[in-house]
Amino acid sequence: SQKIEQNSEALNIQEGKTATLTCNYTNYSPAYLQWYRQDPGRGPVFLLLIRENEKEKRKERLKVTFDTTLKQSLFHITASQPADSATYLCALAHTGRRALTFGSGTRLQVQP
Amino acid sequence: EAQVTQNPRYLITVTGKKLTVTCSQNMNHEYMSWYRQDPGLGLRQIYYSMNVEVTDKGDVPEGYKVSRKEKRNFPLILESPSPNQTSLYFCASSPSGRASNEKLFFGSGTQLSVL
Numbered sequence: 001s002q003k004i005e006q007n008s009e010a011l012n013i014q015e016g017k018t019a020t021l022t023c024n025y026t027n028y029s030p031a032y033l034q035w036y037r038q039d040p041g042r043g044p045v046f047l048l049l050i051r052e053n054e055k056e057k058r059k060e061r062l063k064v065t066f067d068t069t070l071k072q073s074l075f076h077i078t079a080s081q082p083a084d085s086a087t088y089l090c091a092l093a094h095t096g097r098r099a100l101t102f103g104s105g106t107r108l109q110v111q112p
Numbered sequence: 113e114a115q116v117t118q119n120p121r122y123l124i125t126v127t128g129k130k131l132t133v134t135c136s137q138n139m140n141h142e143y144m145s146w147y148r149q150d151p152g153l154g155l156r157q158i159y160y161s162m163n164v165e166v167t168d169k170g171d172v173p174e175g176y177k178v179s180r181k182e183k184r185n186f187p188l189i190l191e192s193p194s195p196n197q198t199s200l201y202f203c204a205s206s207p208s209g210r211a212s213n214e215k216l217f218f219g220s221g222t223q224l225s226v227l
Contacts, residue, residue, distance in 0.1 A: 008152065032213050043116075043202050043218030044155070051213075089155070093213070099145070099170060100216060104154035 002027040004092055004103040012109045019080045021106045023073040023090035028101075030092040033066055033073050038087045038105065047088075048075075080110045114139045118203050118219035125193055126227050133188045133222045135203030143209035144186040145170070145216070146178065148199040155202065161186055162209045193226040200224075 005024045013019050023033070031052055036044035050057045050066045050073070057064045063076040077084050087107045091100040116137045125131050137144065145160040147170075157170030161180040175197055177189040186205075190197060201222045206214040 004154070034215065036216075041221065041223075043204075043220050044216070045218070046215035049213065049215065091155075099157050099160060101157075101171075102147075102155035104152055 002101070004028075004090065004101060006088075006090060006103040006106045008104060008106070010107040010109055012111060013080055015081060015110055015112050017080055019077040019084065019108055019110070021075040021088050021108065023075065023103055025071050025092055028071070028092050030068075032093045033064075034091045034093070034100065035062075035064055035073075035075050036089040036091060036102075038089055040087075044089055044102075077108075080108075082110045082112050084108060085110050114217070116203055116205055116217050116219040118201075118222050120222060121220065122223050124225045124227065127194055128192050131190050131193060131224075133190075133201060133203075133224070135186045135188065135219060136184050137186075137203075137205040137217070138184065139205065139207070139217065140183065141205035141207050141217070142183070143206045143214075144180065145204045146176070146186070146188050147202045147204060148172065148197075149202060149221075150199050158188070158201075193224075195226050198224060198226050 003026045034049045035047045038044040048064045050064050061078045065074045087105040089105040091102045119134045142163045146158040147155040156172045159178040161167045203219040204216040
């Protein structure tokens with residue numbers, strides 16, 4: 001069956017360090033992969049999209065990689081800040097399917 | 113301000129009492145969708161709509177109805193709510209419905225409790 005796996009355990013890091021979150025998937029052939037940020041009690045907010053033929057995408061302190069051989073995406077936040085504390089969701093769009101399927105998210109806690 | 117507006121924010125009801133959660137977007141988006149979010153299960157799609165009068169089932173449509181009479185509105189209807197529909201619900205929209213390469217804009221959510 002199709003699966004998207006994100007680490008369910010919270011990631012705790014010190015301010016200024018790089019946070020790396022993982023998204024693994026099985027039985028998908030995604031054309032695109034997206035990352036969203038979700039704060040408690042709020043709706044997810046889009047951060048980045050990466051296409052299957054892109055290895056890496058950057059936006060300010062954010063970097064996303066996409067390895068279709070490993071079936072994995074890594075999401076990096078460099079120079080992390082307490083304001084980056086949130087849950088981060090990855091979402092896949094399977095080719096030809098009109099919906100995003102979301103992982104259950106990883107909670108990031110950045111300690112000052 | 114471009115936004116997706118859901119109401120109510122919180123709702124407590126009893127089993128079997130019909131309810132409607134409203135969703136409205138002001139971005140002239142063609143695609144709208146409902147998700148529910150449960151701990152450990154992530155966001156799961158309930159129904160979606162590609163345009164006015166065009167709706168289709170998502171992954172977990174049982175017990176829900178939707179309608180799309182106007183482009184901006186996409187209400188979620190629970191005809192006979194049950195406790196297993198207690199969840200956090202999100203409405204989302206995107207410009208054209210090619211969700212694979214478009215970002216979704218989400219509402220702030222509706223926390224529903226069915227007693």
